[in-house]
Amino acid sequence: MTTRTVYIEESRTPIYRRIAHALGAELSRCGLEVMVVKPDGFNSLTFQQFLLKQGGAAYVSNAAGNIIQSKQPGKDEYFFENFPGKMIFLHQDAILGGINLLSGISKLQAWKRVAERSAHLCIEADNVQDLASVGIHRAEVVPHASEVPATEPSLDGFDHGATFVGHAVPSIYYQPTGDSQRFRQLVDGAVQARRQDFGTPLEPSVKAYADQALDGLGDANDQAVLRVAQAQWLRNQITGQTMPLRGWVFEQCDIAPLDIFGGDPAYLHNVARNLQVQRPGVGYHPAVYEPADVQRVFNKSKVSINISSLQFDHAVVNRFHDVIMSGGLCLTDARSGLADLTSSHEDLSYRTLDDLKDRTEYFSKPENARVRAALIKAVQKDVAQNSGYALLAQLIVKNLNAL
Numbered sequence: 001m002t003t004r005t006v007y008i009e010e011s012r013t014p015i016y017r018r019i020a021h022a023l024g025a026e027l028s029r030c031g032l033e034v035m036v037v038k039p040d041g042f043n044s045l046t047f048q049q050f051l052l053k054q055g056g057a058a059y060v061s062n063a064a065g066n067i068i069q070s071k072q073p074g075k076d077e078y079f080f081e082n083f084p085g086k087m088i089f090l091h092q093d094a095i096l097g098g099i100n101l102l103s104g105i106s107k108l109q110a111w112k113r114v115a116e117r118s119a120h121l122c123i124e125a126d127n128v129q130d131l132a133s134v135g136i137h138r139a140e141v142v143p144h145a146s147e148v149p150a151t152e153p154s155l156d157g158f159d160h161g162a163t164f165v166g167h168a169v170p171s172i173y174y175q176p177t178g179d180s181q182r183f184r185q186l187v188d189g190a191v192q193a194r195r196q197d198f199g200t201p202l203e204p205s206v207k208a209y210a211d212q213a214l215d216g217l218g219d220a221n222d223q224a225v226l227r228v229a230q231a232q233w234l235r236n237q238i239t240g241q242t243m244p245l246r247g248w249v250f251e252q253c254d255i256a257p258l259d260i261f262g263g264d265p266a267y268l269h270n271v272a273r274n275l276q277v278q279r280p281g282v283g284y285h286p287a288v289y290e291p292a293d294v295q296r297v298f299n300k301s302k303v304s305i306n307i308s309s310l311q312f313d314h315a316v317v318n319r320f321h322d323v324i325m326s327g328g329l330c331l332t333d334a335r336s337g338l339a340d341l342t343s344s345h346e347d348l349s350y351r352t353l354d355d356l357k358d359r360t361e362y363f364s365k366p367e368n369a370r371v372r373a374a375l376i377k378a379v380q381k382d383v384a385q386n387s388g389y390a391l392l393a394q395l396i397v398k399n400l401n402a403l
Contacts, residue, residue, distance in 0.1 A: 005057040016063040022147040026393040055084040062090040087118035096232035104229035119399035123315040130228040143387035146321035153327040153373040159300040161257040167265040168246035199334030201313040239311040253353040256281025298328035302364040306332040342382035
């Protein structure tokens with residue numbers, strides 16, 4: 001492999017910064033010279049000048065908010081188009097999540113322009129098909145990962161019953177918006193489908209909506225780009241209802257005690273607001289950030305509950321990995337990717353509120369503590385074998401060799 005130097009950008013977002021550091025360490029163990037790019041050390045001009053000098057290097061971008069994935073001021077080109085080396089786009093979320101339709105079209109077209117020297121690693125299987133449909137064929141599915149070392153499960157001395165670490169608001173704040181009744185019906189239908197069966201894939205209904213909206217527009221190539229960008233934008237509008245969906249789960253599923261760490265995300269924006277689910281048995285705590293504190297919450301909870309964002313049909317998010325490797329038990333909404341991760345997927349997933357309640361009660365009973373611990377240890381082995389930064393680094397090296 002001619003490429004020996006790999007740049008990996010340090011994100012301003014804590015979770016992506018953490019992933020960049022862990023992945024960079026693993027790439028170093030693969031024999032690569034890994035250089036961390038700190039965006040605060042550049043302005044637009046100096047960053048572009050830096051990129052132009054890196055013809056023999058590779059660049060790993062693991063977040064859409066990385067500076068290399070932004071447009072150059074006053075131009076229609078993205079910074080990654082001026083990087084002459086190889087590009088690895090690691091998509092930890094949906095590939096175009098969070099941007100508007102026109103920006104989605106623009107980014108897809110830019111990715112096509114660098115397709116011969118780039119690869120896309122996606123956590124959503126549908127995104128690989130989306131990229132192929134627009135002519136970007138070097139893409140594959142990868143799992144999430146955790147840098148938490150396998151920790152012994154607790155048998156007793158628990159601090160919490162069931163816990164949820166993350167963001168949620170009461171269901172009354174569910175507000176499907178849009179310019180047309182049909183669009184509002186799409187969003188409402190997606191939320192209702194997940195309420196009835198948490199394993200329901202939403203992509204088929206989104207793609208059907210996009211196909212009808214774009215019928216007859218442009219030639220085949222244009223339609224492919226428009227279809228993906230439109231579907232991604234629609235999915236992002238649905239994703240906006242994730243937090244009230246989580247609130248609905250906690251309102252409707254009579255799990256007690258339930259401790260919520262974080263809850264209302266208003267604190268992230270310095271807004272004095274603290275929306276809470278009002279139900280007996282539900283308690284709230286400040287968000288936890290220090291890795292040791294988060295891992296203790298996971299380890300000392302009888303059950304940790306994961307409710308995935310509405311943007312995911314396939315992916316098992318890194319929260320599941322972190323809980324399991326911390327020696328905790330994670331019950332997660334059913335995702336197709338869970339079967340690829342562990343043979344115990346049926347024991348750990350729920351499709352209905354009754355499933356969630358039954359599994360929470362079972363694993364919370366003291367007489368089932370050893371069964372719980374044995375299950376955690378088995379899943380830790382599966383997670384270590386079928387995911388992790390070592391596997392991710394190997395896939396990056398493989399793609400760099402092939403470019």
